[in-house]
Amino acid sequence: MEQIRRLAEWEVVEVAGDNGAVRYEVASKSRSNQRGPVTCTLDGALMVNVACHCQMLECDGIPCAHIFTILRSLNLNIIPPCCMSARWTMHVKSTFPSDGGCNTQEYSEQMERYRGLRNRGNLVLFKASRTAGGDREGVAFL
Template sequence: MLKKIRAWIRLIVGLEFISGTNQDGSTLYVVGLKEDNEVWDEVRVTFKGQALPGVKCHFLKMDCEDIPCSHIFVVLKFLGFDIIPRCCVVDRWTMGATAAFRSDKNNDPNVWSEHMVRYRSLRNMGSDAFFEAARKLEQTKNVMDFLNGVLDKGSASHENIVAADFGPMPTHFLSSNQPLEKRVLDPDEIRAKEAPSKRQRPFRETLNANN
C-alpha cells in the first residue's frame, strides 16, 4: 500500500495545479498534466472551518483502491499539508480497522478494542502532555516517577509477566506469544517477481484510458 502511495506521490511532479473554484463549503480544484493542458482531473475538497471532512477526485482511485491518487496529493500540496489528512486515510489502514477473519488465538475481541481505544486516547493526549512536561526538568521528573509507578504496577500483575522484560504491552502483543491452537499449514511459496519491463506506460495514456 505504501509503495503505491509513494508511486502516486512521485507522479505529482508531472502534474500542476490549474484552478480552484469555491462552491458552497467546498472547492473544486482542477489538476492537469504539465505537458498537456487538455488532460486534467477534478478534485473536490470539502471544508468545515479549518478541517477537511472530505476529498474526492473524479478519477475515483480513492474509491477503488482506498488510497488517495496523485491529483489529491497535488491539491494537498497546494493547500500546504505536510501530512496526509485523516479524511484521506481509509479506516482499513488505521489501528481502528476491524479484522477480516476471526482470530484463532484465545483473546476476546471486545477486551482488545476497549483496551486499544483507551490506549489510543492516552497515547494522543500523552504526546502533547509529554511535550509540555519536557519544558521543565522538575515536571519531567514528576511525570517519569508517575509512569514508573504505572509500569511497576503493570509488571507486578501476573498477566504481564512476559511483557515485563519489554515494559507494558497491549493485550494483543501478549497474545502473540501464545501458541496457536490449530496446526497451521506452511505458507505458499512466494516467488520473486520478474524484473519490470523498461518502458512503463506513460501516465498520460493511463489517464486517457480512464477518461
C-alpha cells in the same frame, strides 16, 4: 509511493467555490489535454471530504496524485483522515480478540480448530433453519 512520486506531474490550474465545497482543477504539466476536477469540503483548515475524477481513492482506498497535488497546494504536511481507509490505521477493529500470549504456531492451530467448529456450527444452523421450530432447537444445541 507511486502516487506521491507522480504528484510532480500535476498542478492546480483553477480553484472555485461550489456550494460549501472547493473545486480544484488539476492539469498535467506535460500534457495540456489531461485535466480533471478534485472537490474538497473543508472545515477551517481541516479537509473533511475529498473526491477526485479518477476515483482511485474510492476504488482502491489510496489517494491519487491529483489529491496529493491539492494537499501540496494547501501546504498540508499530513494526510487527512478522509484520505485514509480505516483498515490502514491503528483504529481498525480486530477480527478476533487477541490473547496476546500465543505464538504463531499455536495461533495457526487455534484458527484451524476455529474454522472446523465454525463450519460444523454453520451446518447445524442451516439444518435448523429448515423447520419452523428448528431455530430454537439449533440455539439450544449450541
